[in-house]
Amino acid sequence: GAARGRLDRMLHATCRVYRRALTLDADIIQLHDPELLPAGLLLRRRGRKVVFDAHEDVPLQLLGKPYLTPPLRRLLSAAYTRFERRACARLDGVIAATPAIRDKFLPIQPGAVAIRNYPRPEEFGAAAWDGQPLQVCYVGGLSALRGIAELVRACTLLRTPVRVGLAGRFSEPGL
Template structure:
């Protein structure tokens, strides 16, 4: 596995690596980590240290050199950063899987660090490169249904289903004991990348409105800042009701989810948000956590409209109304909680990972 940009815990790469290891494969993953470690049967090695995106690009030859020296039977590469390496490894006759976690042809249009006039050209370039490489590599894995038709016939849909093995449940039970959750506080949680487009300001405004109306709500805000937004959010009156936890390992995130009353996933209708399926939505349901989510048809139809309340994106008023309704209707929260648990019993990584294992069997046969 080559994913030098991603951290070595709590993501799609780790789920895939551990599933392969459990099946008997010997798996080594190059990722962002402080030191090399073997965990749950997977050997994690440190990616070349890079400060900023330019250094990551400059150090790609080091990643390629590691891959060549390793002499793996299959090279599983993640996200567009690895497109040049996927091509080079195929030229060398290696078996290569390209795994794209998002629809980057849309997601790049939202990247604020890219000058506005470059976003569209880069989006077209990445889209073309991914389509080209899909005809070159041994297999392609995508997360969204509409991506399957965009790439070659070697493409398979591998959705981001929640992954909560028994050992994680046991660790969450231990971690949640140390989390202070006041009995009289209506506790909300958001877990994921933090930005304006992912609802930061909407959530903060709704918090202020709830408390002004007598609902003692607080928000656990967990995740990395994707674009500069926290300094601006801290100036809002609702920020006093936010507990910013920052970036945490998945087990810690789950422990907060397990102690919250309602989960939030109120993304704005930009980029590929409406067509992507956010992992956090399914993770809330896995922990029996009712949610309030943006009313996107793709999301709602996939879960059968169950597990939470759906609101028009971009409205702090609608969000505060939905949260106030759930605060005063504990029986409805219990119904939604049970719906979420039922959904998780049908849609989980244990079932979804069969696609991954089938792809590997096919390539290696």
């Protein structure tokens, strides 16, 4: 079932994922969300192989959350950093989305790897793009921390008639 907000996702969805994972006959369980790390630790205690897919730098993201006060941002970032290091040291591996994130985990997970998820041009075929307008789409959170202002400014420097579509929610008023 879909989570009903941030708190529900962190508390109840984690329990649902844990219970469901116990019913699977999986060789490896790969977790994609930081709030699932407690479930990953419980699954490890049950003898399951668990890998964490770190596709974001959560402590850094916490420092930029506009709905948190600056002292709370720093506190949560520091607390999550300690928790993440302890949890991931007990898991079987870490897959990172970037080399910088991988390098953060290497001291505690020497086998941590970076697997970038760039699209392969050959999967799209050149014919599909013939006659199409030049456009790019950004999908995700629209925030200063994610560089949305820089993306829009960079578009003014383009020498081609490229359109940029933005799909997501603005998390900061006036951005």
